[in-house]
Each structure stands twice: as C-alpha cells, then as structure tokens.
Amino acid sequence: MAASLLSHGMRRCSARTCAAAAVAVRRGLSSAAPPSVFTRLLLKLNNYFYDVEHIVGWNNWARTLLVRSKNTFFGLAQQNFGDNVAAAYYILTLRGSFRFAGQSEWFRPDSSGKFSYDFMSTPDTQIEEVDLSGTIINHDGLDNLVKQNKLQSLSLRGCPEVDDWFLARLHVFGESLVELDVSHCPCVTVGGLAALQNLRKLQRLDISGLSRLQSPGLVRILLEEMLPHCRVTGAEYEQGLIQPDTREPTEEDHEATSANTGVRHL
Missing domain, CATH: 3.80.10.10 (Ribonuclease Inhibitor)
Structure with a gap:
C-alpha cells in the first residue's frame, strides 16, 4: 500500500518539486507518525503547481486555437x-x-x-x-x-x-x-x-x-x-552603437590624462 501511495504521489508531482515531495513522503511512510506539517505542505504545493501548469498549458492551447480561427481564409x-x-x-x-x-x-x-x-x-x-x-x-x-x-x-x-x-x-x-x-x-x-x-x-x-x-x-x-x-x-542613429564607459577611472587613466595635458601645454 505504501508503494502504491508513493507511486500515486509521484505521478501528481510536477517536475520542479517531485524529488523533494517524494523524499518527504517516504520519510513520513517509514515512521508510524502521521505526515508532518512540512510534508503536507509539500504535497499541497505539488498539487498547486501541477494545476497551474495545466492551466497555463490549456491557456496557450486556447490562444493558439483563437489565433488560427481568427486568421482563417474567408474563401x-x-x-x-x-x-x-x-x-x-x-x-x-x-x-x-x-x-x-x-x-x-x-x-x-x-x-x-x-x-x-x-x-x-x-x-x-x-x-x-x-x-x-x-x-x-x-x-x-x-x-x-x-x-x-x-x-x-x-x-x-x-x-x-x-x-x-x-x-x-x-x-x-x-x-x-x-x-x-x-x-x-x-x-x-x-x-x-x-x-x-x-x-x-x-x-x-x-x-x-x-x-x-x-x-x-x-x-x-x-x-x-x-x-x-x-x-x-523610431530609432536614433547612435542608439545601440555607442556604449558609454561606466567603469571607474583607474590610476592609468589619470596618468594618461595628465600626460596628454602636458603634451598640449608643450
């Protein structure tokens, strides 16, 4: 009976939380105590995400069907x-x-x-x-x-x-x-x-x-x-072409600036 219950729980789990829920259920079944609050919470979350995934999948399918029906050829x-x-x-x-x-x-x-x-x-x-x-x-x-x-x-x-x-x-x-x-x-x-x-x-x-x-x-x-x-x-010529230098100036930059300034004075 424990094996069948575990198998049923594995089928209900989503891919994201299946392993965690399986470990929690196995621990709960190995002891005589009833499932802990944490175990019950995991199972509840698994059922929740399982339903959400199906709702999202159904919504995508319904939208695809709507787009196709609205764009049929009016022959x-x-x-x-x-x-x-x-x-x-x-x-x-x-x-x-x-x-x-x-x-x-x-x-x-x-x-x-x-x-x-x-x-x-x-x-x-x-x-x-x-x-x-x-x-x-x-x-x-x-x-x-x-x-x-x-x-x-x-x-x-x-x-x-x-x-x-x-x-x-x-x-x-x-x-x-x-x-x-x-x-x-x-x-x-x-x-x-x-x-x-x-x-x-x-x-x-x-x-x-x-x-x-x-x-x-x-x-x-x-x-x-x-x-x-x-x-x-809708697009400026410099958009995406000029990348601003956002890094902090280093000592080498300061030295190069000073050197350039000195050259200009000479």
Whole structure:
C-alpha cells in the first residue's frame, strides 16, 4: 500500500518539486507518525503547481486555437461577395479599421466588437488604408488582404503575432504600400525588416519599440540604404552603437590624462 501511495504521489508531482515531495513522503511512510506539517505542505504545493501548469498549458492551447480561427481564409465570403468585401469583413472581425480608396469614412467596430455592414454597398472599391494595431493578425490571415493592390497605409503597431515571415509576405504590396508601422511588435527581428526591401514605394516606416533589435541605430542606417526614399522613424542613429564607459577611472587613466595635458601645454 505504501508503494502504491508513493507511486500515486509521484505521478501528481510536477517536475520542479517531485524529488523533494517524494523524499518527504517516504520519510513520513517509514515512521508510524502521521505526515508532518512540512510534508503536507509539500504535497499541497505539488498539487498547486501541477494545476497551474495545466492551466497555463490549456491557456496557450486556447490562444493558439483563437489565433488560427481568427486568421482563417474567408474563401466563402470571397466567392459570394468579392475580394474587397471579404477583406473588409476580415479586418472588422479582428477589431481593426479601414478606409476605402476615394472615401474619407473609416469603418471600425464599436467597443463591443460590433460593426455596421454598410461596407458591403461598395463591393468594387478596394481598401486604401488599414489599421490593425493590437490585433492578432498573423501570416495566415494575410491571405485575406493580398488582393488589395491599392493598399497604401498599413499599421501593425503592437501586433503580437506579426513576425519575420509576416513581413516577408508584404512583398505583394510592393507597388502600392507607402506607409508601414511595425512598432512594438515583439516578434520582429532584423531579418524581417531586411525583407522590406521589396516595398519599393515605401516612404514612411516606424520601427520604434522593437525589443529584439540589438542595434536599432545600425538597423535604421541599413534600412535607409536599402530604401533610399523612405523615412525611417523610431530609432536614433547612435542608439545601440555607442556604449558609454561606466567603469571607474583607474590610476592609468589619470596618468594618461595628465600626460596628454602636458603634451598640449608643450
């Protein structure tokens, strides 16, 4: 019975505290006394962390499922209503906003995610500006927008699923895109920014707040070399290039300074 109880306890333990709990339980079983407070506490913590790990795993699985469902290809909508209406519907379901070419009105959902279907009245008009800031768009969802060859402005600010593969696929807008905002996208690296060389019409690019850029200043220089007609914002030239000397001056430094001062006086 003791062996079976120990085996059951081992299965319930998480990887971080399994060994400690097993030792405590074994000591408790080897004596006639009931389990100590410390042993009971260990077992309780094991159960707690076991449940937390499962909750975290379930949460990651649920988020992955949500991202996939939100970025499915709206093929049926394209067949029934055309590319423009399907793209507009996709943007609104992500809680993004857009503006049709030749119109000043922006279509956007309300605070609860509901929106009007007035955009369906102009099925032959393409989208010119899109704001998907903070949404969960990913590279799969981009399939819903690739037919918008008049797209001039795209904001992806703070999109957690936008990565280098996503930026590489933006080449489909190489002859139309003028403004692009990829600021505060945590998955974007210098490799994805290098793929923007295909956006030959790009005039404004925001790269501020990209946590995975080690030398934003150098990246800005490279982007401006790659896209000479584009104004790159969000990074200063010296950012990440000049490393300040924070160490305390040594006696050798003082001697070198004195020697240099003497040479200048001579």
